[in-house]
Amino acid sequence: MITDLPLAANGPALPARFTESASARPNGATAGGALAWLADRRRAYTFEVARVPFDRLDDWAFDPETGDLGHRSGRFFTIGGLRVSTGEGWVRQWDQPIIHQPEIGVLGFLVKEIDGLLHVLMQAKMEPGNANVVQLSPTVQATRSNQRRVHRGSGVRHLEYFTDPQRARVLVDSLQSEQGSWFLGKRNRNIVVETTEDVPEHDDYRWLTIGEIQELLRLDDTVNMDARTVLACLPFARPTGAPPTGAHSTFRAALRRSMDPGEGSRHTMGEVLSWFTDATVRHEVNARPVPLNEVKGWVRTPEAISHEEGRYFSVVGARVTAGSREVGSWTQPLLAPHGMGLTALLVRNIGGVLHVLLHARPEGGHPHGVELAPTVQCTPDNYLEWPKEARPRFLDYVERVPGDRVRFDAVQSEEGGRFQWARSRYTVIDAEDDVPVAESEDYRWLTLHQVGRLLRHSRYLNVQARSLIACLHSLW
Amino acid sequence: MITDLPLAANGPALPARFTESASARPNGATAGGALAWLADRRRAYTFEVARVPFDRLDDWAFDPETGDLGHRSGRFFTIGGLRVSTGEGWVRQWDQPIIHQPEIGVLGFLVKEIDGLLHVLMQAKMEPGNANVVQLSPTVQATRSNQRRVHRGSGVRHLEYFTDPQRARVLVDSLQSEQGSWFLGKRNRNIVVETTEDVPEHDDYRWLTIGEIQELLRLDDTVNMDARTVLACLPFARPTGAPPTGAHSTFRAALRRSMDPGEGSRHTMGEVLSWFTDATVRHEVNARPVPLNEVKGWVRTPEAISHEEGRYFSVVGARVTAGSREVGSWTQPLLAPHGMGLTALLVRNIGGVLHVLLHARPEGGHPHGVELAPTVQCTPDNYLEWPKEARPRFLDYVERVPGDRVRFDAVQSEEGGRFQWARSRYTVIDAEDDVPVAESEDYRWLTLHQVGRLLRHSRYLNVQARSLIACLHSLW
Numbered sequence: 001m002i003t004d005l006p007l008a009a010n011g012p013a014l015p016a017r018f019t020e021s022a023s024a025r026p027n028g029a030t031a032g033g034a035l036a037w038l039a040d041r042r043r044a045y046t047f048e049v050a051r052v053p054f055d056r057l058d059d060w061a062f063d064p065e066t067g068d069l070g071h072r073s074g075r076f077f078t079i080g081g082l083r084v085s086t087g088e089g090w091v092r093q094w095d096q097p098i099i100h101q102p103e104i105g106v107l108g109f110l111v112k113e114i115d116g117l118l119h120v121l122m123q124a125k126m127e128p129g130n131a132n133v134v135q136l137s138p139t140v141q142a143t144r145s146n147q148r149r150v151h152r153g154s155g156v157r158h159l160e161y162f163t164d165p166q167r168a169r170v171l172v173d174s175l176q177s178e179q180g181s182w183f184l185g186k187r188n189r190n191i192v193v194e195t196t197e198d199v200p201e202h203d204d205y206r207w208l209t210i211g212e213i214q215e216l217l218r219l220d221d222t223v224n225m226d227a228r229t230v231l232a233c234l235p236f237a238r239p240t241g242a243p244p245t246g247a248h249s250t251f252r253a254a255l256r257r258s259m260d261p262g263e264g265s266r267h268t269m270g271e272v273l274s275w276f277t278d279a280t281v282r283h284e285v286n287a288r289p290v291p292l293n294e295v296k297g298w299v300r301t302p303e304a305i306s307h308e309e310g311r312y313f314s315v316v317g318a319r320v321t322a323g324s325r326e327v328g329s330w331t332q333p334l335l336a337p338h339g340m341g342l343t344a345l346l347v348r349n350i351g352g353v354l355h356v357l358l359h360a361r362p363e364g365g366h367p368h369g370v371e372l373a374p375t376v377q378c379t380p381d382n383y384l385e386w387p388k389e390a391r392p393r394f395l396d397y398v399e400r401v402p403g404d405r406v407r408f409d410a411v412q413s414e415e416g417g418r419f420q421w422a423r424s425r426y427t428v429i430d431a432e433d434d435v436p437v438a439e440s441e442d443y444r445w446l447t448l449h450q451v452g453r454l455l456r457h458s459r460y461l462n463v464q465a466r467s468l469i470a471c472l473h474s475l476w
Numbered sequence: 477m478i479t480d481l482p483l484a485a486n487g488p489a490l491p492a493r494f495t496e497s498a499s500a501r502p503n504g505a506t507a508g509g510a511l512a513w514l515a516d517r518r519r520a521y522t523f524e525v526a527r528v529p530f531d532r533l534d535d536w537a538f539d540p541e542t543g544d545l546g547h548r549s550g551r552f553f554t555i556g557g558l559r560v561s562t563g564e565g566w567v568r569q570w571d572q573p574i575i576h577q578p579e580i581g582v583l584g585f586l587v588k589e590i591d592g593l594l595h596v597l598m599q600a601k602m603e604p605g606n607a608n609v610v611q612l613s614p615t616v617q618a619t620r621s622n623q624r625r626v627h628r629g630s631g632v633r634h635l636e637y638f639t640d641p642q643r644a645r646v647l648v649d650s651l652q653s654e655q656g657s658w659f660l661g662k663r664n665r666n667i668v669v670e671t672t673e674d675v676p677e678h679d680d681y682r683w684l685t686i687g688e689i690q691e692l693l694r695l696d697d698t699v700n701m702d703a704r705t706v707l708a709c710l711p712f713a714r715p716t717g718a719p720p721t722g723a724h725s726t727f728r729a730a731l732r733r734s735m736d737p738g739e740g741s742r743h744t745m746g747e748v749l750s751w752f753t754d755a756t757v758r759h760e761v762n763a764r765p766v767p768l769n770e771v772k773g774w775v776r777t778p779e780a781i782s783h784e785e786g787r788y789f790s791v792v793g794a795r796v797t798a799g800s801r802e803v804g805s806w807t808q809p810l811l812a813p814h815g816m817g818l819t820a821l822l823v824r825n826i827g828g829v830l831h832v833l834l835h836a837r838p839e840g841g842h843p844h845g846v847e848l849a850p851t852v853q854c855t856p857d858n859y860l861e862w863p864k865e866a867r868p869r870f871l872d873y874v875e876r877v878p879g880d881r882v883r884f885d886a887v888q889s890e891e892g893g894r895f896q897w898a899r900s901r902y903t904v905i906d907a908e909d910d911v912p913v914a915e916s917e918d919y920r921w922l923t924l925h926q927v928g929r930l931l932r933h934s935r936y937l938n939v940q941a942r943s944l945i946a947c948l949h950s951l952w
Contacts, residue, residue, distance in 0.1 A: 277651055280651060368843070
């Protein structure tokens with residue numbers, strides 16, 4: 001018997017709608033408008049963030065048995081230890097403090113068609129660890145604890161659009177990781193929903209086109225990490241219309257072709273997936289949680305937990321004092337990295353199609369070990385006193401590359417709710433023939449279209465790579 | 477600058493080649509030939525498997541501190557404890573023994589074109605827990621420890637085709653899970669490689685078409701779990717040629733359309749992925765390893781570790797005595813389930829396209845909590861004394877469905893290297909209008925083509941669902 005029930009139609013061409021919104025680049029005045037709004041929000045919420053010794057943290061304490069640093073309620077997050085061993089690399093075994101926060105957070109973009117163009121409701125959000133204090137953030141950025149509070153009535157603004165299917169339609173929805181060196185198995189739901197309702201206005205929120213957000217992305221410390229990862233998950237169609245002209249027009253034409261599934265790629269998708277499987281199997285990452293007081297090589301003082309050689313990061317206490325009554329003040333631990341990070345994506349034209357060089361990189365906090373990282377991801381200061389062979393591949397190249405190869409260059413902040421001034425230089429470099437097409441074992445050239453296919457699923461691109469993909473999409 | 481380097485061509489239509497091999501169904505003689513060969517191998521390797529008390533296991537012992545049961549070398553696997561809590565279900569918190577085997581194994585099919593048809597080199601392999609002792613297995617079925625031994629020279633036969641890219645080309649390659657109720661985070665690389673070399677013959681190996689393997693799959697306890705999961709990962713194109721005739725021709729026509737991406741589906745792929753993300757977020761599975769001697773509700777005697785109500789499974793000791801010198805004899809623990817499992821896939825025709833009803837099911841041993849299970853997956857005996865509301869959905873329907881709705885029905889064994897007589901009835905039922913198209917929260921109707929797309933990635937379909945997909949593919 002054949003039942004005659006309607007099957008799902010392919011919806012309107014969603015990628016084309018995102019591309020159109022991205023092509024709506026602001027003129028100077030519009031970008032200035034968003035910047036002025038962010039500046040206004042910074043003035044409205046004056047904050048002071050001061051380091052305090054651990055014993056001045058309210059409701060946070062070290063567990064007498066394990067030494068783990070946690071909140072008395074058991075909520076929020078805990079700083080525990082991790083013992084990692086890998087079969088490779090300059091350092092093959094180490095202990096480290098790490099943030100345990102097993103719950104899944106929500107990073108959500110609420111979008112709406114305004115004057116025929118998709119707009120995203122972006123938030124000006126203060127976080128204690130942010131450089132610039134207030135950065136451009138997703139509509140909703142909530143931990144599960146936040147979401148629960150909502151059900152008791154005092155809530156996260158706009159969350160209802162993400163939980164009630166009657167209010168908005170889901171366009172994008174996947175779980176993605178955070179920093180595998182600092183977080184143990186942290187995942188967030190990256191979700192984009194579209195509404196047709198009238199959404200109440202609020203001073204902290206503003207409708208922006210994707211193009212306007214991309215313009216702000218070029219500025220230092222302006223678009224936060226949570227917004228960048230959701231941006232990276234948006235599907236884009238190859239832009240139509242006139243070919244690019246002006247500066248870097250050949251690069252931009254290859255970039256546009258890279259978004260097109262009909263163009264070629266160095267590897268088939270099957271080869272890419274097999275390479276990823278192989279890298280996961282080859283890199284044996286053995287990571288297990290240990291009590292913080294068993295972590296070796298780290299020293300705890302009343303003010304900080306730090307590596308005995310001063311490398312990597314410290315865990316510190318912070319007191320946030322708010323100038324306005326609305327937000328209140330609080331204390332919390334923060335992870336404070338030492339030195340500025342360097343996060344670089346090498347790209348090159350292969351057969352007229354731009355390819356990005358991704359690195360299959362094991363990190364202790366990823367439950368599956370390996371994710372795809374940018375070509376270079378490190379804190380260069382950590383290698384200052386180490387021999388040449390300990391230096392990450394392509395680091396020397398990136399540090400010495402002439403400026404005319406640089407297509408994107410901005411300092412971005414990582415998550416300001418957990419990290420204090422965790423800043424990295426994010427750069428996209430057109431390597432042209434400097435870097436051969438033939439790859440070594442842990443590196444592969446992928447097209448942007450292939451990256452987009454991976455981004456529909458969890459676990460492929462790490463958060464730094466996602467940030468750089470968002471940056472690359474600002475360059476069409 | 478445009479460099480003019482060749483891009484990857486789409487290879488020959490691999491799915492069509494697998495479909496062609498599957499369409500090469502054996503006549504009675506051929507199926508008989510493979511069966512006679514399996515029977516011959518059973519005679520060649522006579523084995524006796526006897527239960528022994530734990531203190532008679534050579535080199536296996538309970539750790540004095542944790543109570544975990546492990547091998548003195550630290551290799552193979554360990555039986556430890558797991559403490560699981562979920563926010564739902566009849567039983568919301570429990571402890572259980574579980575197998576810890578963190579290494580990634582290889583399940584490999586070596587394929588070769590013979591007389592214009594793809595053939596798979598299948599192995600007649602003995603495993604101590606197998607019903608039928610010897611079952612049809614992949615070419616290679618190796619733990620990482622096995623693989624390492626190879627590098628020291630005494631090895632797993634044919635492994636070189638899977639490790640040396642010069643010897644064979646990778647066709648399929650993904651990591652897939654094992655039983656989330658019995659294994660903690662176990663994954664295997666499911667890999668298919670094609671060679672053009674002459675492969676030396678061996679009595680334990682035989683080239684079979686996919687159709688011949690599928691024919692054997694209809695028999696009880698004949699094709700092992702490891703072979704079934706690799707079979708499920710093969711990509712198939714919609715069969716061409718004359719439409720099916722004879723029994724169930726409407727069902728079979730809908731099944732063929734279900735393999736075609738050009739036919740409709742109840743949900744878009746985006747909706748399927750969003751539903752899976754949502755289910756992962758909704759089902760809070762909190763599972764953490766605990767020492768085996770802290771596991772509550774289980775009793776250890778000299779002969780077995782069992783649940784105090786006799787449910788679920790026992791851990792026992794086994795001594796394997798081989799009749800031939802080649803294999804030797806050994807002892808090991810086995811997990812022995814209580815009662816026959818029931819693993820059922822409901823399918824139905826929606827708009828002329830067959831859809832399968834998958835269940836987003838949390839299991840404690842899956843590192844991400846939820847995977848997609850068959851419509852029903854349980855051991856009915858476990859529910860005998862429990863109230864009606866504790867029974868799994870659709871269990872009553874499956875137990876009472878008239879025989880003319882059953883399209884596939886065979887008893888299959890789970891992995892015989894770890895489980896003793898772990899047998900389940902695997903059944904595919906055409907539910908027609910008995911089950912509505914409208915789904916509840918944790919169930920979705922998917923087409924076979926959509927299932928195939930998910931199977932290119934880790935973590936979507938659990939091992940029972942993969943087995944049933946392999947069975948369904950035998951019904952075109």
